[in-house]
Amino acid sequence: MSRLLLIFVTALITSSALTSVADAGQSKPPAVFNTQPYAEAKKAAEDGKKWFIVKATATWCGPCKQMDKTTWVDDKVIKWINTNAIAVALDVDAQPAIAKSLSVEAMPTMIAFKDGEEFDRVVGYKSGADLLAWLEGVARGEKSIEAVQQRAKPAADGKIDTQARMEVAKSLTQSGKFEKATEEFVWLWQHMLEHNPAMVGVRLSFMANDMKALAEKSPLAKAKFTELRDQTGELLKKPKVSGGDLSDWLVLNTIIEDQKATLAWFDGVKGQAKWTPMLTRHAYQLAPLLIEHGRWVDIAALYPDPIAHIEQQFEFEKAMPKHELPEGIDERTRKIIEDMPMKSFRDAAANLYASLLAAPREKEASAFADRARVLDKSSAMTQALISTALKAGQPRAAQLQWLSSPEQPTSKQDTADAAAINSLRSRLESALKASEKAMPKPK
Numbered sequence: 539m540s541r542l543l544l545i546f547v548t549a550l551i552t553s554s555a556l557t558s559v560a561d562a563g564q565s566k567p568p569a570v571f572n573t574q575p576y577a578e579a580k581k582a583a584e585d586g587k588k589w590f591i592v593k594a595t596a597t598w599c600g601p602c603k604q605m606d607k608t609t610w611v612d613d614k615v616i617k618w619i620n621t622n623a624i625a626v627a628l629d630v631d632a633q634p635a636i637a638k639s640l641s642v643e644a645m646p647t648m649i650a651f652k653d654g655e656e657f658d659r660v661v662g663y664k665s666g667a668d669l670l671a672w673l674e675g676v677a678r679g680e681k682s683i684e685a686v687q688q689r690a691k692p693a694a695d696g697k698i699d700t701q702a703r704m705e706v707a708k709s710l711t712q713s714g715k716f717e718k719a720t721e722e723f724v725w726l727w728q729h730m731l732e733h734n735p736a737m738v739g740v741r742l743s744f745m746a747n748d749m750k751a752l753a754e755k756s757p758l759a760k761a762k763f764t765e766l767r768d769q770t771g772e773l774l775k776k777p778k779v780s781g782g783d784l785s786d787w788l789v790l791n792t793i794i795e796d797q798k799a800t801l802a803w804f805d806g807v808k809g810q811a812k813w814t815p816m817l818t819r820h821a822y823q824l825a826p827l828l829i830e831h832g833r834w835v836d837i838a839a840l841y842p843d844p845i846a847h848i849e850q851q852f853e854f855e856k857a858m859p860k861h862e863l864p865e866g867i868d869e870r871t872r873k874i875i876e877d878m879p880m881k882s883f884r885d886a887a888a889n890l891y892a893s894l895l896a897a898p899r900e901k902e903a904s905a906f907a908d909r910a911r912v913l914d915k916s917s918a919m920t921q922a923l924i925s926t927a928l929k930a931g932q933p934r935a936a937q938l939q940w941l942s943s944p945e946q947p948t949s950k951q952d953t954a955d956a957a958a959i960n961s962l963r964s965r966l967e968s969a970l971k972a973s974e975k976a977m978p979k980p981k
Contacts (some may be wrong), residue, residue, distance in 0.1 A: 567627040568610040570619050576636055579626045580651065589623035589676070590651035594637060596630050599645040601663035612666030618673050641714065643751075650676045658682055661712060683709040700730040700737055708748050716756035723749050724762055742789050750793045764794050774803075781819055788823045797827055804828075808839060818842060829889055834930045837893035844894060844906050848887050852913045855879040884919050888926035895932035904936070911940075917955055924962055933969035941966070 571593070572579045583590035593610075595602040609615060619625050630637035630645065640649060640656075648669070649659040658681045660672055672682055686709060689702035707722035726745065730737050753760040767790035773783040791800045804824065807813040817824065821840035828837045841847050858879040887910040894903035907923055920940045927933060941963045 568606050570610050570616050570625055571627045572624050574626075576626060576628060576633065579624050580654070583624040583651070584654050586624070587653075589673075590654075591619065591623045591625040591673075592628050592640065592647075592649040592651070593625065594628050594630055594640065594642040594645055594647040594649070596645050602646040605646055605663060605669075609664060609666045609669050612670070614670050615666050615673070618670060622673075622677060641712075643712075648672070652676075659712060683713070698733045700726065700734045703730070704740075704745055704748070711748065711752045711755070716752065716759055719752055720756065720759040720762050723752065723759070724766065727766055742785060746789050746793055750795075753794055760794055763790060764796075766790055767794060767796070767799075771799075779816065781816065784816060784820060785823065788820065800824075800827060801831065804836070808836065814842075825889065832930075834893045834896035834932070837889065838897040838899060841890060841893075844890050844902060845909050848883075848890060848906065848910060849913070851886055852883055855883045880914060880916075881918075884914060884922040885926075887914075887919070888922040891923050892926045892930035892932055895927055895934065896930055917959065921958060921962055924966060928965060928969055933966055933973055935970060937966055938963070938970075 572582075574582065580590050593602075593605075628636060628640075628642075630642055640647075644661050646663065647659060647661045648664070650657045650673070658672075658676050660682050664672065675682065675685075683706060686702050686705045689699050690706050692698050703722060703726055707719050707726060710716075710719035710722060723745070727741070727749070730741060730745075749759075749763060753763050767787065770783055770787045770790060773779065774787060788800060791797060804817075808817065817840055825837050825840060828834075828840075838844075856879070887906075891903055891907050891910065894900075894906055897903075910923065911919055924937045924940065927937065941959055
C-alpha cells in the first residue's frame with residue numbers, strides 16, 4: 539500500500555468513527571433551526587432584514603450529525619443566530635431540487651444569504667468557534683475565501699503557502715468561479731513542489747481529486763488539464779523517463795477521465811525491458827485500472843516477485859497506526875475499522891492471486907496462496923482468494939480443499955461465516971463444473 543493510501547485510510551477511519559458516534563445522537567434538527575418550509579423561512583429572513591443561513595445536511599452524514607450535537611447547540615452560535623439570522627436545515631435527499639439549485643455537492647455545507655442573494659459558503663465540519671468566526675465575518679462583509687487568499691499571498695521572503703492556495707482553488711470551484719479556479723490549479727500543478735516538496739503526495743491525491751471535480755463541471759478546466767497531460771506525455775517520449783513524469787501523466791489521465799490513453803500506452807510498452815522496472819514501481823496506479831477492465835493477465839506482469847511484494851504489504855499493514863476510537867462506537871463499526879488494514883491486505887493478495895492464475899503462472903499462484911494464508915490465517919483471507927479467483931474466471935479444484943467443513947458455529951458471527959463459506963463452496967463447485975464442460979473433449 540502506498541503512503542497516499544495510508545492518508546486515505548486514516549481519513550476514512552476518522553469519518554467512519556465520526557459517523558458511528560453521530561448515529562447514536564439526536565435525529566431531529568437542533569432547536570436553533572427554523573421549522574418553516576424553506577421558501578417561507580427565506581422570505582421571512584428577507585422581510586426581517588436578517589441573514590438566511592442554510593445548513594445542507596443528510597441523515598447519513600456523520601459530520602452533520604456531530605455538528606448537531608456540538609456546534610449547533612453552542613450557546614454563542616445560538617445567540618448569534620437568534621439575533622441576526624433565520625437558519626434552516628436542508629435535507630438534500632428530502633429536498634433534492636433545492637439542493638441542486640444551491641449547487642450543494644458535499645455535506646455539511648453552510649450557506650449565508652443576504653437580501654435573498656448568496657453571500658458566502660463554507661463546507662465541512664466546523665466547531666462552534668469556527669462557525670461563529672465565519673458568521674461574524676460574513677456580518678462584517680467578509681467572505682471566507684478572503685482570509686485564505688491573504689494567507690496565500692507570497693511572504694516577504696518569497697515563500698508561498700501552497701496549502702492556502704489549494705484552499706483558494708477549491709473555494710473558487712465551490713463558488714462557481716471555474717476560470718479562476720482553473721488558473722490556481724494549473725499554477726499549483728506546475729509550481730507547488732518548488733515551494734513545498736512535501737506536498738507531492740497531496741498533489742497526486744487530494745488535489746488531483748479536486749481537479750477532477752472541477753474538470754467535470756468546466757469544459758475550460760478539462761481543456762487546460764488536458765494541455766498539462768499532453769505536455770507531460772511528450773516527456774514520456776524521451777530516452778530517459780522519470781518516475782515523477784509518469785506518475786503525473788497517469789494521474790492527469792484520471793483527472794480528465796481519459797483512461798483509454800493509459801491503457802493504450804500500457805499496451806505499447808508492456809513486455810519491453812526498458813519499461814518493466816517502471817511498470818513495477820507504478821503498479822499501485824496501474825493495477826486498479828487493469829482490474830476495472832478485467833485484464834487479469836496484465837496485472838501479473840506488474841509483479842515479478844509476487845511473494846516478496848505481498849510480504850512487504852503485510853508488514854506495511856501491520857505497521858499501520860492504531861487509531862483511538864471515540865467512546866460509544868458500536869462493536870460492529872469498531873471491528874470494521876480495526877480490520878481495515880488487514881482487509882486491504884486481503885484484497886491486494888486476492889487480486890494478485892487471481893492474476894497469477896490467469897497469467898497462467900500456476901506454480902507461483904499456488905505458492906503465493908499458501909504464503910498469503912500463512913500470513914493471514916483467517917477464514918476471510920481464504921474467502922477473499924476464492925471469491926476474486928471466481929470473479930476473474932479462475933476456479934481451481936484445489937480451492938475446494940481450503941473450504942473444509944467449518945466447525946460448529948458458536949456465535950452469530952461464526953454462523954454467518956459458515957453460511958458464507960457454504961455459499962462460496964456452492965459457487966465454486968458450479969464454476970468448476972462449467973469449466974469442465976467447456977474443456978474440449980479428447981479425440
